[in-house]
Amino acid sequence: MKTYPAEPYRIKVVEMPNMLNREERIEAIQTAGYNTFQLKSEDCYIDLLTDSGTNAMSDRQWAGLMIGDEAYAGSRNWAHLEATVKEYYGFKHIVPTHQGRGAENILSKLMITPGTYVPGNMYFTTTRFHQEANGAQFRDIIIDEAHDSQIDLPFKGNIDLAKLQALIDEVGPDKIPYICLAVTVNMAGGQPVSMKNMRDVRELCDKYGLKVYYDCTRCVENAYFIKMREEGYADKTIKAIVKEMFSYADGATMSGKKDGLVNIGGFLATNDDELYTKAREMVVVYEGMPSYGGMTGRDMEAFAIGIKESCVFEYICHRVEQVAYLGDKLISAGVPVVQPIGGHGVFLDARKFLPHIPQEHLPAQSLAAHLYMESGVRAMERGVVSAGRNKDTGENHMPKLETVRLTIPRRVYTYAHMDIAADAIIKLYENRDSIRGLKFVYEPPMLRFFNARFDYVS
Numbered sequence: 001m002k003t004y005p006a007e008p009y010r011i012k013v014v015e016m017p018n019m020l021n022r023e024e025r026i027e028a029i030q031t032a033g034y035n036t037f038q039l040k041s042e043d044c045y046i047d048l049l050t051d052s053g054t055n056a057m058s059d060r061q062w063a064g065l066m067i068g069d070e071a072y073a074g075s076r077n078w079a080h081l082e083a084t085v086k087e088y089y090g091f092k093h094i095v096p097t098h099q100g101r102g103a104e105n106i107l108s109k110l111m112i113t114p115g116t117y118v119p120g121n122m123y124f125t126t127t128r129f130h131q132e133a134n135g136a137q138f139r140d141i142i143i144d145e146a147h148d149s150q151i152d153l154p155f156k157g158n159i160d161l162a163k164l165q166a167l168i169d170e171v172g173p174d175k176i177p178y179i180c181l182a183v184t185v186n187m188a189g190g191q192p193v194s195m196k197n198m199r200d201v202r203e204l205c206d207k208y209g210l211k212v213y214y215d216c217t218r219c220v221e222n223a224y225f226i227k228m229r230e231e232g233y234a235d236k237t238i239k240a241i242v243k244e245m246f247s248y249a250d251g252a253t254m255s256g257k258k259d260g261l262v263n264i265g266g267f268l269a270t271n272d273d274e275l276y277t278k279a280r281e282m283v284v285v286y287e288g289m290p291s292y293g294g295m296t297g298r299d300m301e302a303f304a305i306g307i308k309e310s311c312v313f314e315y316i317c318h319r320v321e322q323v324a325y326l327g328d329k330l331i332s333a334g335v336p337v338v339q340p341i342g343g344h345g346v347f348l349d350a351r352k353f354l355p356h357i358p359q360e361h362l363p364a365q366s367l368a369a370h371l372y373m374e375s376g377v378r379a380m381e382r383g384v385v386s387a388g389r390n391k392d393t394g395e396n397h398m399p400k401l402e403t404v405r406l407t408i409p410r411r412v413y414t415y416a417h418m419d420i421a422a423d424a425i426i427k428l429y430e431n432r433d434s435i436r437g438l439k440f441v442y443e444p445p446m447l448r449f450f451n452a453r454f455d456y457v458s
């Protein structure tokens, strides 16, 4: 039997969550219009809405806050963060930003001209928005298997080199400002990219003089998968693997809210002197001076320490295996989930879970609401509600993947919490016939998943 590593930490401070009873939870979700986004965080016992900014910081990071140097220029914490990113990620230049999307904004504005194409291994919402807002078309070049929830592959986030070659042949290298390579791929369920694939992408891009920028938000989780799954990496340290990954990149955008082990922060990294000079100028108007970019001195100190802690093997092993524990438990019970289990969360396949509810009746939305009522666990719909409507026809997008996402915050919950979530999901699965579909009673025109309200279909 597979074993899972014990928590590699001792708990020094605890937060006491409210534990509402079933009647109170039913009242709370009704008040929220059956939308888990509209629940109060304090009404959730176990909050798996996102792994973004929900990290628990270490005692060293909290101590780091106390040595925050809030000078407008020349802060020592900036020096620490810059040196840490250079040492661990290996890039030549760093420009700080308030979070990942701030870096995406600057990179897109400086690199993209209208009428160009940015290929990527599946899209991420804000990344794609910035690319398109600057006049590029996004092209998905991830391997086909990534779009199928039931194909088990070790590196399901890989770029399909034939798709990249086809795009180069179709539009020409001059029309491709850069390739966006995400490690891991969030929207595919946290699936990793192999080192071989990164090397191959680099080689192909060098042939045409193309730049490669990584979305390195979950780069440490990706490095862990390489160590465990790819030949030749079992004996390498996480730090060495992370550094090798970035040796095939021209730069990267980073959200510290994920693998940076902090609650806010980000940066743009690049080896390009000219881009760096322009980014340092541009960051001033969007984020702040190039020695803080929207972060406080104390934020930067915690971020620098977080980057170092994230590359400790015991930490990342527990983090990824804790997610796998929840997924494996559900798989053993026959619950349909997206496979293989990725680095940051478990995705329930709501179409297979609730085959009697047609997609128009929002099975994933209903499942997320029932999970909360059953257990106080908050998850998120990632299906037809999140996908929205086609701008031209007004029709609902009907995505192939209709999922409920259970994202696990880093260092926050224990295996016992995972058991509570798993047991509640298994119980719902056994009683799935009693779950009914939902309909919109209020549908906002934009980003509808956030503020929408629902009720049962009659």
Ligand SMILES: *Cc1c(COP(=O)(O)O)cnc(C)c1O
Binding pocket: 052, 099, 100, 101, 102, 124, 126, 127, 182, 186, 215, 217, 254, 255, 256, 257, 258, 265, 266
């Ligand atoms: C969260 C995220 C971003 C954006 O980062 P923010 O810090 O939320 O702005 C970009 N890419 C991926 C893959 C992410 O998960």
